[in-house]
Amino acid sequence: MTCGEAVSAYLFRAIGVGERLLPSNDIGICEQAILIGSGVMWNIYFALFAVILGFFAATALALGKFDGGKFTKKFCELFIYFFRGTPLFIQFFFAYELFVLLPRLSIDIPLGFTTITAETRWFTRAWLGAAIVLFLNTAAYSAEIFYGALRAIPRGEVEAGAALGLSRWQRFRLIVWPTMLRLAWPSYTNEAIFLFHATTLVYFSSFPAWQQKGDALYYANYFAEKTFNPFIAYPIVAAYFIAVTLFLIFVFGRVNKRLTRHIF
Template sequence: MNACFDTMQAYGLRAIGIGERLLPKTDITLCEQMVLIGSGLIWNVYFGVLAIGFGFWFAVCLSLGRQSRFAALRLAASGFVFLFRGSPLFIQFFFAYEAFVLLPKIGITIDLGLVVIDASTGWFTKAWAGALFVLFCNTAAYSSEIFSGALQSVPNGQIEAARASGMTRFQIFRRVMFPNMLRLAWPAYMNEAIFLFHSTTLVFFSGFPAWRQEGDALYYASYFAEKTFNPFVPYPIVAGYFILLTLVIISVFTITGGHLNRSLPKERRVRPRFRLLLWR
């Protein structure tokens, strides 16, 4: 018990550079595998939370852009969604990393007249920024499809009633369309959030290097499987962690969904349901 506690102190935050620098190479224990894989899960949570948090608002903007009266805005939004929905996420990581590696070599110069600024883009080659940007774009594209369908399902009667009461276009969206869109899209959006968190395991296997072996949960599981020649211990540990993470996501979305549907009768409330996505 004391040995496991010492392992937690040494490796509990190793994935973010705190604690023992050298990984265990011989006589690897079950506790070491659980602690290090759990430490790597910090990166998965980081990517998932920030990508969902920022991608949500960008997805709403994309949904509005696809229904805009301006053809250029519709084309730009639709093209962005088609690009990120039409290509595999693994390939997106690969091309993004190669592009971010080339950017510092090309250089970005901002001429303000009195002063010239050379923008540094090297930090985009780091997983914490570059991979997060790819996940942000990917989830925004998929989520915008969900929100677009929800916007089209908002009852026209409510919109006409808002117009008749003298509301502006912005007021109609904020008070009528946006709340209804969230309520209708929430069950499907929960599945997108779950799938995004699962997709974070691709980050360190798709071009973005793990600096000083500070990787995510699957990175450490792969390391232990290679060292112990037994993949049937580390990979089930990863699966167990992600099952617990999925239960947390479902709980958060269920509570939030109940709040969104609080004004409706119980028989009309839309409840989030987890559906396994076999393809994307």
């Protein structure tokens, strides 16, 4: 297979487009690089899903732990304690076993022009179930980071806002939130990178691969087993991850510049 053929056959294989069967003999470096690259899409999807939703959940959890009522505070503390205190890998196993016990229901969601039937068994699929676990996990870790930042906000800044007659919401939006983000940002960048790396665990825990659609490591593992040579497939994965990690650092760095622009 030439490289051009490999591109058309496997570029989008991870989402089910292209050649149905994975390469099984005469596996060249092109097939490996392209198929593994197509798997990276899943890692990016999982990371985006979890980080974006997790960001809002984490803000809420951090505020709850910092400044919530008695019950809210306890709940937020326990949530953070549980997810930070246990290994993600076992959380995946556990969640999967839990999801399969859900009663099998389907709910019709009318969208006007068409209807989607949502099924509870989607929870056992990686794209939903594993993404939820990652979301809860990063929400807890980020919440602890945000909570630490909230504690470090100088009292004077908030009091100055109050003296200016700002409402509670205005004080939060204009003073507390931006300061919290600015203080938390370096640690939060690290957490986002960790989470991106953790997406490789999805297909190594219980979540099954459907139609051999998997993430980068799923395909790397496939090749390592087919070619009996781990010295090509795993370095390819490593290269992809370094590239995406550098990009992540770049994007978070830009945000950091915006957050701190009034300081410099």
